Every structure is written in structure tokens, then in C-alpha cells.
Amino acid sequence: MNEFLEAVANHAFMRHALLTGVLASVACGVMGSFVVVKRISYVAGGIAHCVLGGIGAALYLQRAHGWDALDPIYGALVAALVAAVVIGLVSLKARQRVDTVIGAVWAIGMATGILFLSKTPGYGEDLMSYLFGNILMVTGRDLWLMVALDTVVVAAALLFFKQFQSICFDEEFSRVRGINVSLYFVFLLVLTALTIVLLVTVVGIVMVIALLTIPAAVAGHFTNRLSHMMAAAIFVSVIFTTGGLAVSYGPNLPAGATIIVLAGATYLLVAVIAGARRRRRRTGGNGTTDRMVTEGDRERG
Amino acid sequence: MTERPALELRDLSYSYDGTPVIEGANLTVGCGEFVTVVGPNGGGKTTLIKLVLGLLRPDSGSVRVFGCRPEESKPRMGYVPQRSDIDPSFPATVLDVVLMGRLGKTRRFGMYTREDVDAAMAALVDVELAELPRRPFSKLSGGQRQRTLIARALASQPDILLLDEPTANLDIAMEQELYEILLRLKKRLTLLLVSHDLAFVSGFTDTVACVNRTVVVHTTSEVTPELINALYGRDVRFVRHDHLMGGAE
Numbered sequence: 001m002n003e004f005l006e007a008v009a010n011h012a013f014m015r016h017a018l019l020t021g022v023l024a025s026v027a028c029g030v031m032g033s034f035v036v037v038k039r040i041s042y043v044a045g046g047i048a049h050c051v052l053g054g055i056g057a058a059l060y061l062q063r064a065h066g067w068d069a070l071d072p073i074y075g076a077l078v079a080a081l082v083a084a085v086v087i088g089l090v091s092l093k094a095r096q097r098v099d100t101v102i103g104a105v106w107a108i109g110m111a112t113g114i115l116f117l118s119k120t121p122g123y124g125e126d127l128m129s130y131l132f133g134n135i136l137m138v139t140g141r142d143l144w145l146m147v148a149l150d151t152v153v154v155a156a157a158l159l160f161f162k163q164f165q166s167i168c169f170d171e172e173f174s175r176v177r178g179i180n181v182s183l184y185f186v187f188l189l190v191l192t193a194l195t196i197v198l199l200v201t202v203v204g205i206v207m208v209i210a211l212l213t214i215p216a217a218v219a220g221h222f223t224n225r226l227s228h229m230m231a232a233a234i235f236v237s238v239i240f241t242t243g244g245l246a247v248s249y250g251p252n253l254p255a256g257a258t259i260i261v262l263a264g265a266t267y268l269l270v271a272v273i274a275g276a277r278r279r280r281r282r283t284g285g286n287g288t289t290d291r292m293v294t295e296g297d298r299e300r301g
Numbered sequence: 302m303t304e305r306p307a308l309e310l311r312d313l314s315y316s317y318d319g320t321p322v323i324e325g326a327n328l329t330v331g332c333g334e335f336v337t338v339v340g341p342n343g344g345g346k347t348t349l350i351k352l353v354l355g356l357l358r359p360d361s362g363s364v365r366v367f368g369c370r371p372e373e374s375k376p377r378m379g380y381v382p383q384r385s386d387i388d389p390s391f392p393a394t395v396l397d398v399v400l401m402g403r404l405g406k407t408r409r410f411g412m413y414t415r416e417d418v419d420a421a422m423a424a425l426v427d428v429e430l431a432e433l434p435r436r437p438f439s440k441l442s443g444g445q446r447q448r449t450l451i452a453r454a455l456a457s458q459p460d461i462l463l464l465d466e467p468t469a470n471l472d473i474a475m476e477q478e479l480y481e482i483l484l485r486l487k488k489r490l491t492l493l494l495v496s497h498d499l500a501f502v503s504g505f506t507d508t509v510a511c512v513n514r515t516v517v518v519h520t521t522s523e524v525t526p527e528l529i530n531a532l533y534g535r536d537v538r539f540v541r542h543d544h545l546m547g548g549a550e
């Protein structure tokens with residue numbers, strides 16, 4: 001642990017990594033909560049894997065054709081946004097077999113990326129870092145881009161919280177209330193796409209869905225309101241990213257994978273404890289909530 | 302009766318994947334009336350309500366709500382969907398859910414206003430949940446959840462309330478509560494209720510519309526056949542249910 005704190009004090013890359021974790025956690029807690037309550041992690045997975053297509057194309061143009069200004073993260077952004085709109089429109093129009101279409105988009109995005117990368121000189125290490133994360137290689141310029149993405153995501157989520165909350169809870173009712181549900185759904189996916197690009201830096205494409213959904217799922221066990229769930233998810237996500245960095249530093253483990261294992265283990269633990277508590281309550285042992293509800297009903301009836 | 306009818310369906314048809322669900326339906330509901338739509342499962346009850354709400358577009362015929370197309374009348378309609386379509390574990394308090402009914406009436410950006418909270422609290426009083434605004438939606442009983450969704454529909458201060466199968470999965474005590482709430486709402490709203498449960502509605506509804514591809518109206522109120530024919534159009538057969546009259550107001 002001391003080793004980790006020393007590294008934070010001495011190395012800019014460690015401070016960047018910590019800050020990256022915090023910045024990613026903000027967007028992750030907000031959008032992850034929407035993704036979890038709307039049950040669209042599979043959609044988010046499709047968007048995440050399409051990101052590789054954009055990264056591959058950007059790297060190819062950069063290295064093989066000398067487009068030096070084209071940082072792979074811009075390719076990732078474009079791919080994520082295109083995927084969000086395509087998947088969004090498909091799930092709105094084609095009511096059947098949405099999962100098949102998302103699966104196809106998912107694979108096509110990845111395959112495109114791999115094709116581009118195979119034609120890009122010296123791609124090997126890049127592929128690994130995009131698939132599994134490169135939080136220790138974050139530059140100051142990357143951080144500013146993350147601040148910008150965070151600002152967009154959080155501002156949009158605050159401005160349109162009412163609409164997003166309502167379409168997540170009940171699309172049909174929202175439509176009756178005059179909300180353009182399709183528009184807000186695609187908008188929600190676009191914001192999710194921006195968040196995914198942020199998180200890819202931390203844990204890579206393959207593990208991004210875990211980091212997007214696990215903090216929100218853990219937070220969901222302790223909160224009863226969407227806004228509280230978001231705040232708790234941000235907190236939990238900061239713990240995961242910071243804790244993962246600290247644990248991985250000493251034994252020189254991959255940070256992204258360590259963060260995910262930490263998150264996954266916590267989630268399982270919380271789910272098991274919550275399950276056990278629910279069972280105990282149902283058998284009448286230490287029950288409080290369920291009984292209160294029943295008594296309230298009896299009074300009324 | 303100077304205002305136009307609350308609801309007017311004319312020769313309404315709708316088919317799904319080539320199968321006709323509603324065919325040539327006619328129905329007129331006057332302002333302040335309480336109409337119950339009954340019919341077998343798959344008979345088109347839910348389709349009818351969705352056509353009224355403007356969630357589906359008819360193949361032919363017209364829907365008029367207070368004289369306007371459903372899209373224009375949305376602000377005047379309150380909708381209580383089937384409870385089974387809603388995730389009971391959604392992280393929201395009773396007040397959070399009811400506030401969603403303010404969408405379309407409240408400002409577009411940012412959080413709900415004081416005025417929205419007042420309207421939501423008033424709606425909670427209507428459904429006798431005024432003491433539980435902070436209770437998590439996931440911790441409610443089935444009947445309380447039902448009443449929360451009714452309050453959400455009332456929060457927009459509608460002129461017509463449409464309820465889709467509100468009695469599904471309710472026990473007798475909960476039905477009684479719902480019955481009392483609807484009786485009170487009947488005094489100030491037009492009500493259209495979809496149900497498979499004729500026993501539940503027969504006590505207090507004005508008119509029963511049977512939907513099985515087409516709409517056949519039965520009345521429990523004392524109106525002359527001539528008036529009914531004028532009101533409901535020529536395609537509708539008129540049936541008096543005298544045994545239901547005792548229960549009508």
C-alpha cells in the first residue's frame with residue numbers, strides 16, 4: 001500500500017490514473033444507473049464493442065495514411081455515437097429480434113476494428129490496451145477530454161432527468177404525457193456511448209459493461225430513488241477504480257482486470273447478502289418491512 | 302350538454318399483422334360518464350384504449366377526444382396502464398412516481414417545481430396515499446402500487462381517466478378500495494375503464510361497452526332507445542340490462 005502511495009506522490013501517470021478513475025466514475029454512476037433500471041446492458045455492450053471499429057479505423061488512418069491529428073479516441077467517439085443511433089433506431093423500429101440485430105452490430109463493429117488493425121503497422125500492443133484498458137497511459141490531454149465528456153453527460157442527465165426517469169419507468173405512459181420517447185431513448189443511448197468511451201480508457205472494451213453496470217447494481221441494493229442510486233454508484237465506482245489501482249500496483253497486475261475482479265466480487269457478495277436477508281424476512285424471522293406494508297393495508301381495508 | 306362528447310369513436314378499424322382486432326367500432330361517451338369496456342381476452346379491449354390514447358393509429362375511422370384528435374387531447378387524458386407492465390423494483394418513491402404524471406405540464410428542463418409537488422400531493426390525497434409519499438415503490442402492496450399509478454395519472458389534472466384492467470391481481474379488499482376511489486373520481490371526471498370483471502364494474506358504471514372486434518354498448522342508465530341510437534350510431538345494437546339498474550346511481 002505504501003508503495004502505491006509513494007507512486008501516487010512521485011509519478012504523474014499514477015495521479016492521472018487516479019483522476020481518470022474518478023472522472024470515469026461520475027459519468028459511470030449516472031449513466032450506469034439508467035442502463036441498469038432500463039435493462040439495456042446488452043445494448044450498451046453492443047455500443048462498447050463497436051468502439052473497436054472506430055479505434056481501428058482511426059489508428060489505420062493515423063499510421064498508414066499519416067492523418068496524425070486523428071487520435072484513436074475520436075474514432076472511438078464517432079463509432080460509439082454511430083452505434084448508439086443505429087442500435088437505438090433498430091430497437092425502436094424492429095420490435096422483434098432486437099437481440100439478434102444488436103449481436104450482429106456488436107460483432108461487425110469488433111471485426112471491422114480487427115481488420116483495420118491488422119493492416120496498421122505495429123498494432124499489437126495497441127489492440128491489447130484497447131481491449132483491456134490502459135489507465136496508466138492516460139495523458140493530460142486525455143484528462144481534459146474526459147472532463148469535457150463528463151460535463152456533457154452530467155449536464156444532459158440533470159437537464160432531462162425527468163424525461164429519462166419516466167421513459168425508463170414506463171415508456172407508454174411517457175408517450176401519453178407527450179414525451180417523444182424515441183428521441184429521448186436515442187439521446188439516452190448517445191450519452192451512454194459517451195460514457196462508454198470514457199470507461200474504455202479505464203478498463204478496455206471487453207470489460208466496460210461490467211464497470212458501467214456493477215456500481216449501479218450494487219448501489220441499487222442500498223437506495224430507493226434513482227438520484228440516490230446515481231450518487232451511490234459514483235461513490236462505489238470511485239472505490240472500485242481507486243481500490244483496483246492500489247491493489248494492482250504492488251504485484252504489477254493489469255489495473256483494468258483488477259478493478260473488474262474487485263467490482264465483480266463485491267457485487268456477488270452484496271447480492272448474496274441481500275438474497276439471504278430477503279429469505280430471512282420472508283420466513284418471518286427478523287421481518288420488518290413486509291409486515292408493515294401488510295398491516296397498513298389491513299387498516300385501510 | 303353544450304360541450305362535445307368526451308370520447309367519440311366512428312367506424313374505427315385496426316388490424317395487427319393483417320388480422321382485424323377492431324372492426325367498425327362506434328362509441329360515444331359523454332362528459333362525466335363512466336363507461337366500462339369489457340370483453341374476452343384478445344377481444345381488442347387494450348387495443349381500443351391505445352387507439353383512444355393515440356398510442357396506435359387506426360387503419361380507418363376516427364377517434365375524437367373532447368372533439369380533438371388524440372395527439373392534441375393528450376394533456377387532458379390520464380392513463381393508468383396494466384400494473385403487470387411495470388417493474389416493481391424500480392428505484393423510486395411514491396412521490397417520484399406520481400410526479401412523472403406532471404410531464405407535459407411542467408417545465409421541460411431541470412427538476413420538478415413546487416407546483417408539481419403540490420399537484421402530486423393532491424393526487425395522493427385522492428387515492429388515500431397522502432401519508433406515504435416517501436415510501437419506496439418497491440415496498441408497496443399491490444393495492445398501494447395500483448393507487449400510486451392512479452395518482453400518477455391524476456397528477457396531470459386530466460378531464461378523462463382511462464384505466465386498463467385495474468382489478469387484475471387485486472384481492473377483494475383492494476377491489477373495494479379501488480371501487481371507492483373511482484366512485485369519488487366519477488363526480489368530477491369522465492372515466493373509461495377496461496376490465497374483464499363485469500361483477501366489479503356493474504355496480505357503478507353508466508354504460509358497459511362490450512368489445513369483441515366490434516363494440517356493442519349496453520346501458521345501465523335510463524335513456525330512451527331513440528336517444529341511444531342517436532348517440533351511438535346505427536351500427537350499435539342497444540341492450541337494456543335491467544338487472545344492473547339497481548346498482549347504478
